[in-house]
Amino acid sequence: MMDAESRFRDPSSLFFQFDTIRRYIIASYWVLITLALPLWWTTTSIERLPLPTSEVYAQAQKKLEIPLAICVDSAFSSHITSLQRSIRDAASYLDVQAHPGQDCSQFPGYAILPGEQILVEDRKLYYPPSADNLASTLASLLAPKMDHRAAQYSPRFRLSFTLLNEDSSAGQVITSWDIQQAIARHIHPITSALGILHNYTIESQVQYHALLAFEPRSLSNGTVFGLTPEDLTIFINSAEWTLSSSSSNDPVFHFVLFIPSARRRPLTILNSDGTPSSSSAFLIPQWGGIVILNLPPPPPTTLHLDLPDLQSSFSSFSRHLLTLLGFPRLPPSISYSSSSNTSLSSWQIDTLLRQRIHENVIQSHNTLQSTVTLVSQIDGMPVDEQVQSQVQGSLSTLHELFRYASVNLTFAEMLAYSAQALTLSSKAFFHPGMLAMLYFPAEHKYAVYTPLFASAMIPLLAAALREIAAWRKERREARAVGDVREATSGDGPKVDTKSVL
């Protein structure tokens, strides 16, 4: 009966007061928390799909070698090694294969043939065998330096022609121009010849009030006005002139035909020493070209510019366009003959193609590398399926380009590959989804969770610590009891002996 009573009296004999049960309960809490942690982690973390980082780095180490076949006439066979070396020095991305004694009629290549004077025709170069410098001439033909004024590659360019009347209410005003004929005569030959590189959208407009943001300098008692080189840098009044439009993302080349106001004629461009320059056109790198057209003073109030009037302006524009597109110039010593009436030789077009291929590959390597670096540096940056597929797409396009470049690709096909790789890589780099989480840092998440987690964790921790302490104490006691037991059992005989003693 006493046992029964003590069962009521002593709570530790209740089943839920057993130490083991209690420890199971506390442990199960902790097990639950540990199991829930990964779930919480996955539901609250940002989607960051893996990017092929190592592949990107490996790809960026590779260099594209564009095969280039030259057929060297036997007259020049002694120059072959120096030719190869000088081309390689000028452009390390070219893989020059020299075919001595052939004329490149069986396979695509550049033939170097003996001739009376230095002459370029189709893909043939005629060179007098007596003249030296063949190596440097060939290098400047096949691998000239890229012009800094050229714009970056884009699959499509917009060419925007604007006729600006500075102040049409001041007298003469040009209300129309033969823009379509002028474009057909001066611009279309270029755009069709370079059609394998880019697509073009052409547009034109006329504006009647295009005030300058500054006052041109008055020379010789106000009869001549001049633009200093500093003025040219602020010539474009982009706040007032509606030159560009927002309807597409394609890069725009602006060609501005500026008609100075009747009060300010003639308007000339000054050299840096203040003397009037003979040129009335100037180029703004990567932006476009400007031609100042001073009309003769006799004042018919409205004017139409016909094709002869536009002749000189549009030949400037066509030169500007070639520069902006990065079209290489022929070295001055070389003359050019062609069966077709275009002034663009296949040598130059091919060179531009190779340069653009090389540039695109480098550019897409850089963009891919920056994307991967950026993603690895910023933890809060999401990487979704689109970015992943764009990076992979760009990478696989590059792989294909590299695999087939040395085998059987034409320059145009290589350009198409490189352009696609560039487009995909920049799409991935500028993907708007990558910005999303940068503005919601992890600290905010913790700030929201703290009121819940802190208040729940403290009792849990306290209970766990107390239980561990109790358990250790118990063990120590148990050991002590065990020791005592051991001691008592071991000492028994001693006591006996003592008692004996």
Add this chain to the structure above:
Amino acid sequence: MLRTSLFLISLLLSSVFCLENINEEFEEYLSIKSLRDGRVTSSFSFTTLLRDAIPRDPRTLAFDDDTSQHYTLFPLSLGQILRQYAITELHLTLNAGKWNYDTWGYPDEPDVGVGAELRAWMAGDSISSIDERWQGVRNALAGLFCASLGSLDEQRTTSPRLSFPPEGALPDWGLPHELRHASHASEHVCTENLTPFLKLLPCKSLSGLATLLNPHRIFDADWHGIGLHVLWRPEGVEVRLNVQLVFDPLRISAQGKQDWSFHSLFDRKVEKACPVASSTRVSVELPNSGVYRVYPEPQEIRDGKAYYSLKNNNEAWNIGTMWPTDFEYRICHAALSSPDPALVPFSVTRNLLGPTQDRGQLSIVLTNNQQDTLQLLYLETMPWIVQFYLHTIRVHSDNVPRDDLISNISYVLPVPHARPATFESVLTLPGRSTLTFTMDVAKAFLRYTEHPPDAQRGWDLPPAIFTPLNQSLNGSMSLGSRVYTPSLLVDLATPDFSMPYNVIIFTCSVMAFIFGSVFNVLTRKFIVVRVRPDPPRNQSVGTEKRLEDTDSDTLNELNTSKSGVH
């Protein structure tokens, strides 16, 4: 093969926006009128006609756009948008203020609904392509005009069947044309909209009539609005940019006279003519009665209007009207003689009644000012936040229930969070009567993120539109001038916006409390602490007794713990 090539040729011919030697014409026109209440309305319209051009056929959208666009007068940036999205007809208006039809009469430009209103006619073989282009043109125009037209999304887009017939013609491509209409009453027109607007004009605001468009005066006017209208007629594509203003000369006049001139209204004169405008005309509507002087001497007087051509004159133009006497409000006369004849055939008031934030009643009171029966096309394009109960529609004519006066109801149900309601019907107003239309509405309970930043201000509901239906002699119906009601402000239940943090904190406290209690109960260790020696116990003590003891033990336990605390 022949068929496809024919098709391609026809496509090339039809995407004409860029035919050789397109003839472009630009005209300016300003009409000024003194109003009954002493105010002055002026309406500018700048029209560019692109002769023989046709809007782009939407079937060519699939092809790469290599066709070039060459304009001399037509705004290129607008042409690009129209071309890129193959828009046949487009109307955009940005207005501020309430047009007072009863004292001002019909406006020269009918689209006077408050805020932004955009509608476009587009051809297309699939709804999705039309919706895509509608979204594109919205965003492009938002960029062009610096206006928040991007908010005219599918939650505000409707396609009313009757109220907005195309103003021009629709090309016959064998494709159906669709209308998309959206309005946003809380959009405010301001200088940042006017500046890009002026850049679309060939002479900007530097010469011609546009010189008068002085932003300081335009946005000081009692009512002001700018509009862009693109439409196609068989002779070509027409772009009309218009500015409509209502000034109050009495407000700026020291003597209380209604005299006005270019200089007094706009603080500017027309100094230089726009050299490329084929015509620059100003018309001044002559008052019906009284003594007045219009200066300078008009070149032509026709139909009660004085006309000026500002083309060939070398001095600055300052057209104006002078009265010798002070302005007298007609209201003083009303008691004496018969009131003035009504300027509009009917007047309308629209209200949202009901004090609560969940229910209300839409009430429309229409008064027919004429002897004749009037038929009105009534259009509501209501965002889903206000939901109609059509079965509660009641129509009273002079307080007599007349359900026969409403007919031809068409209703497109709203989809919460996605689509507004479109309610169109025909109301018949007997002569000299007042018609009351009421309908119960429910106000939606919005999601937390759907509230605008100034949620407490309420939501602006777009204006209702009434269009008189005129029956011609041969029985066909034609639409009269649209009448826009003012917008309504609806007060929806708004939450306390600090709520999420309160909720987080509150929920966390409750969770922590429950967790703590449960955890405590599950893991508490009970210990018996005895404070007095065990009394000798009788063996026959029952369970109850023992329980009592346990209780006292617990008490003791409490005591000890208390004493432990002390």
